[in-house]
Amino acid sequence: MPLVDWLGAWPGAVLLRDSGTAYLFVNAAHILGVGLLVGAILPLDLCLLGLFRAVPLAVIAPFLSRVAATGAGLAIVTGLWLFSVKPAEYVGNTAFLCKAALLATALANVALQHGNHRFAAAVAGGVLPPTVRLAAAASILLWLSVLVAGRWIGFV
Numbered sequence: 001m002p003l004v005d006w007l008g009a010w011p012g013a014v015l016l017r018d019s020g021t022a023y024l025f026v027n028a029a030h031i032l033g034v035g036l037l038v039g040a041i042l043p044l045d046l047c048l049l050g051l052f053r054a055v056p057l058a059v060i061a062p063f064l065s066r067v068a069a070t071g072a073g074l075a076i077v078t079g080l081w082l083f084s085v086k087p088a089e090y091v092g093n094t095a096f097l098c099k100a101a102l103l104a105t106a107l108a109n110v111a112l113q114h115g116n117h118r119f120a121a122a123v124a125g126g127v128l129p130p131t132v133r134l135a136a137a138a139s140i141l142l143w144l145s146v147l148v149a150g151r152w153i154g155f156v
Contacts, residue, residue, distance in 0.1 A: 036071025
């Protein structure tokens with residue numbers, strides 16, 4: 001696996017393997033990214049499910065979406081960096097593979113939701129159609145599953 005070998009030899013991977021301090025900071029940044037992502041996605045999805053009706057979606061959705069996107073970007077970059085420390089081990093880890101599949105599915109759900117004209121209409125103050133609610137429920141389930149699968153990696 002030339003790509004796996006290359007990732008393991010990448011200077012960023014070597015830095016993390018050789019420096020507990022560097023690993024600590026990258027890992028902390030990963031946790032921060034996950035916290036921002038999940039901390040923004042859950043309230044947004046709950047609003048899309050019809051909870052917290054007093055909170056105007058038109059006001060809160062753009063902000064929460066930007067926070068979630070920032071968290072996702074940070075979590076993905078740092079997650080890939082952490083992956084590079086032991087790529088061969090992670091490629092053979094069932095929990096990692098589950099997390100990767102769940103993450104891809106969750107990101108596809110985000111793309112479908114944000115590309116849906118009904119989502120834009122709901123955020124603008126329109127009716128919350130069943131498709132938007134279903135995607136929000138799926139989002140909650142998917143992101144929480146990604147979180148659990150990420151924790152599972154260390155136990156497999």
